[in-house]
Amino acid sequence: LLHDLQVAWTVDSTNAELLRCSAPQRGVSVLLAERQTGGRGRRGRTWASPLAAHVYLSVLRLFEGGLGRLAGLSLVAGVAVAEALHDLGYAQAQLKWPNDVLVDGRKLVGLLAEGGGEYAGPARAVIGIGINVHMPPAFAEQITQPWVDLDTLAGASVDRNTVVAAVLARLLPALEEFDREGLAPFLPRYAAFDMLAGREVRVQLDGQWQHGTALGLADDGALRVDIDGRERLLHAGEVSVRKA
Ligand code: BTN
Numbered sequence: 001l002l003h004d005l006q007v008a009w010t011v012d013s014t015n016a017e018l019l020r021c022s023a024p025q026r027g028v029s030v031l032l033a034e035r036q037t038g039g040r041g042r043r044g045r046t047w048a049s050p051l052a053a054h055v056y057l058s059v060l061r062l063f064e065g066g067l068g069r070l071a072g073l074s075l076v077a078g079v080a081v082a083e084a085l086h087d088l089g090y091a092q093a094q095l096k097w098p099n100d101v102l103v104d105g106r107k108l109v110g111l112l113a114e115g116g117g118e119y120a121g122p123a124r125a126v127i128g129i130g131i132n133v134h135m136p137p138a139f140a141e142q143i144t145q146p147w148v149d150l151d152t153l154a155g156a157s158v159d160r161n162t163v164v165a166a167v168l169a170r171l172l173p174a175l176e177e178f179d180r181e182g183l184a185p186f187l188p189r190y191a192a193f194d195m196l197a198g199r200e201v202r203v204q205l206d207g208q209w210q211h212g213t214a215l216g217l218a219d220d221g222a223l224r225v226d227i228d229g230r231e232r233l234l235h236a237g238e239v240s241v242r243k244a
Contacts, residue, residue: 003027012038014058015128055131074113094195106148
């Protein structure tokens with residue numbers, strides 16, 4: 001399952017660095033960094049990545065079936081991370097579509113799946129995972145959305161190696177399974193952590209914000225939303241939970 005694993009001191013972004021490498025024919029390449037100078041978030045945002053504070057991890061793998069599978073891939077990675085956190089005793093970790101891991105509405109983990117260039121044949125894909133472990137106060141002030149870190153949840157200083165080992169123990173078999181069987185085996189596993197199911201949400205559809213009720217995932221990983229009694233599918237975009 002594992003082709004190689006490297007720990008860098010500083011990189012611009014573990015995702016960007018792996019996208020510059022060629023993928024192994026078998027297994028995955030894993031890159032961890034102590035610090036990122038240009039950490040990337042979703043939707044062109046940056047991901048603050050201070051030295052030795054958090055986990056910055058990316059994996060590179062070839063996938064059959066082309067880059068159309070990237071959306072499914074990030075759902076699978078989210079399931080694997082949520083399962084790893086539960087293994088470690090963080091039973092409150094939940095998934096918010098498409099792929100944030102939250103605890104009580106506060107973001108703990110961000111995931112970013114990116115595809116590798118104009119590869120013909122099997123697609124190269126990188127999945128980047130940023131896990132908040134101990135947030136330095138100077139960085140905390142800059143984050144505009146609600147967040148939480150593992151130290152706060154554990155009430156102690158959490159060892160990053162233990163977290164990485166638990167994540168890889170879930171992620172590497174999950175990627176093999178996804179390559180072989182697609183998204184189907186992950187849909188019930190996702191449902192176990194789905195924080196949106198049954199809740200009132202705001203979603204962007206047809207270029208505007210609309211209100212509805214989240215209904216879980218469709219077979220292709222889209223978010224099913226009931227809007228005025230009609231089921232709609234959201235393939236990409238942002239969702240926010242409506243306050244009661
Ligand atoms: C998000 O916006 O929620 C996604 C954040 C993803 C951050 C991780 S940290 C490791 C990897 N390298 C990056 O540059 N980004 C991802």
